[in-house]
Amino acid sequence: MRSSSFLREHQQYRPPPKPDSHYGIDTVVEDLQATSVSAREISPFKGIPSPENPPKVVDSGVRHELSHPNCTPKAGEQTERLVATLFYRSTAPRVSNAIPSPKKAATPQGSRSPSLRAAAAESDIPPTMAPSSSLDSYPLEPPAAEPEPLDHLYGSYVTPMCITSFLHLMTTFPLPKGSTDLTSAHRCLKLDASPEQHPVVVELTLSPAPAKDYLSLADLRKHELIYRFEREWNVDVALRADTLWRRYPRLVVFDMDSTLITQEVIDLLAATIKDPPDLAARVADITHRAMLGELEFDSAFRERVKLLAGLPETIFEDLRPVLEVTNGVRPLLRALKRLGVKTAVLSGGFLPLTSWLAGELGIDYAHANEVVIDEASGRLTGEVKGRIVGKERKRELLIEIAEKEGIALEQVVAVGDGANDLLMMDAAGLGVAWNAKPRVQMEASARINGDSLLDLLYLFGFTDEEVRQLSA
Secondary structure, three states, X not given: OOOOOHHHHHOOOOOOOOXXXXXXXXXXXXXXXXXXXXXXOOOOOOOOOOOOOOOEEEEOOEEEEOOOOOOOOOOOOOOOOEEEEEEEOOOOOOOXXXXXXXXXXXXXXXXXXXXXXXXXXXXXXXXOOOOOOOHHHOOOOOOOOOOOOOHHHHOOOOOXXXXXXXXXHHOOOOOOOOOOOOEEEEEEEEEOOOXXXXXXXXXXXXXXXXXXXXXXXXXXXXOHHHHHHHHHHOEEEXXXXXXXXXXXXXXXXXXXXXXXEOOOHHHHHHHOOOOOOOHHHHHHHHHHHHHHOOOOHHHHHHHHHHHOOOOEOOHHHHOHHHOOEOOOHHHHHHHHHHOOOEEEEEEEEEHHHHHHHHHHHOOOEEEEEEEEEEOOOOEEEEEEEOOOOOHHHHHHHHHHHHHHHOOOHHHEEEEEOOHHHHHHHHHOOEEEEEOOOHHHHHHOOEEEOOOOHHHHHHHHOOOHHHHHHHHO
16 A cells, blocks of 8 residues: 555545434434534635645545546646556466476476477476476476466456556656656456456556656556566556547457457468378468568468469358357447448458458458469469568558548557567557467557457447447
8 A cells, every 4th residue: 555545546435424314404403403512623614625725535534635637637738648458367367386296297208298388288387487397398497487476366357456556556657747646547347257246357547647758658568567567467458548539449450360260261271282281280380480470471471372372262262161250359340330430351361251251240441462363273373463461561551541531540440469460550549469479469559368359349448338238
């Protein structure tokens, strides 16, 4: 606690308790006629409260001054507010550092496990922890231990202690010149399904925001203290300036593979080729490295398309029933449509499937790569028409669509998961990493690591009740 007042820290007003029997002012006056007034000094009311003399509430020894730092500022002034949306990662609980030994017997000495990931799945020990049984199955130089997950102690949701810890963290950053105190207000946007209905998405409004000349918003998002807080409390923190555009997006642009759908289309295509038998694994490896940013996307895409030469052009129609739409996409698009928001899908995949999916979901714009089909045989030649829809092209398309619709970039939201989405996300007013690769998680404006893309609406300040109304 930073002071003796819990109410002051959380900016909440709790009225004094009413008497058990209250009969109105007339009865109270009659009862007071035979009552002697104590000699205690009574401060008379001296007109309208002012900033110098704010109204005060005294309740059970707690002194609370009613102030209005988050209200509309005076004419000619501007309030710099910061909005922090805390998402509890209920789908990815962290393992405590005090962990038991592996579930299964250790790998025999002298043998190497074919897959460290498979070995880690068979054990209670996370892959980032030191080995406790077999040095052959784990790195000899383990990373430093993560901070102990505090949600194990205080509750697996966004607890009051979590909120207080975040507010305390934010007080470590300097305020703008002339500001003496940091005030806050919070709203619970989403509750979990437990009988107690604990909050799992909470929006905090801080006023004023940390001094920009000391720490920009982009640097604040990447600050080590923010990252450590996220790891300790198992939350994702999305920081945004509290501007008008935050609440009113007009264009939302999506990546397709591993964003709107759960698969990578090019991997599905490679899986249909049985000769050579390792083709699917080779293509999947190139895809994974390209999404991590280890390979240049355009050349990696051309290399993968060459491996698909000989596939019939009907393969795109055959894959339609196989595509698995990400959970929450359909209600999210219904909500955006009701809000009058334009939508687009910019995919590094293939136009026949991208256009079909956009039509199925009601997306306004669809752009992707076109492959060359041999007219005589009706099969893929392994070549690509025109420019690859890579990171540069995605950024250009986002700007073109915004200009065509007359939409300012501050009102554009871009959602993706791979390194080829970073330029597109940087051009938008808000770039959201959806269950993304590590590099994308670090670079994006906001992160959502959950099981429903519908959580995107909480970044705009909608409550769970409003989200249900919009997506019904």
